[in-house]
Amino acid sequence: MDDNEKLLDKAIDLYLTGLKGLGSFISEPSAEYSLSFEQYLILKKIIRKPKIKLMDIAEExxxxxxxxxRQLRPLLNNNYIKQEADPEDRRRLFLISTPEGKQVEHRISSLVMRRFSKWVDVYGKDRGAELLDLLEDFNKQIIMRRRK
Structure with missing residues (x-):
């Protein structure tokens, strides 16, 4: 087995154990509110940017x-957000959070931050920052470049 094959095996093992586990670790707080982590992030975006449009989120x-x-459906069904017609062009819909949506987003954010803080306490701020910097660099040089 050559070095590239060893690296590939290590990358696959890391993906299967570490990265998938990280995904579950991060997404558990939102599941309690019938949301995926992606839906929680969309809710957070709508709260931070009131009257954002669906196409703005898609482009971003x-x-x-x-x-x-499809991601918005559970947010609408759970009454976490609502749609409001743009008074200047009734065909365009703004996305607006409801009071319940703001409350749920706050709870999930608190749970996510608590979990993340525990991770930083165990792993250390400096090592955590180094790891995130490496992952960010990998994302820019490999993942994002592949999408272009």
Whole structure:
């Protein structure tokens, strides 16, 4: 087995154990409120940027409007957000959080921060920052470049 094969095996093992586990670790707080982590992040975006439009979120994330529309359904069904027609163009809909949505986002954010803080306490701020810097660099040089 050559060095690249060893690195590939290590990357696969890390993905299967570490990265998938990290995804579950991060997403558990939102599941309690019938949301995926992605839906929670969209809710957070709507709260921070009132009257944002679906197409703005889609463009920012580099996905289709229908993909965002599917993500919005649980937020609408759970009354975490509502849609409001733009008075200047009734065909355009603004996304607005409800009081319940703001409350749920705050609870999830608190749980996520508590979990993340425990991770930083165990791993250390400096090592955590180094790890995130490496992952960010990998994302820029490999993942994002592949999408272009």
């Amino acid at each position: 994330r580099g996905v289709t409007r229908s993909a965002i529309s």
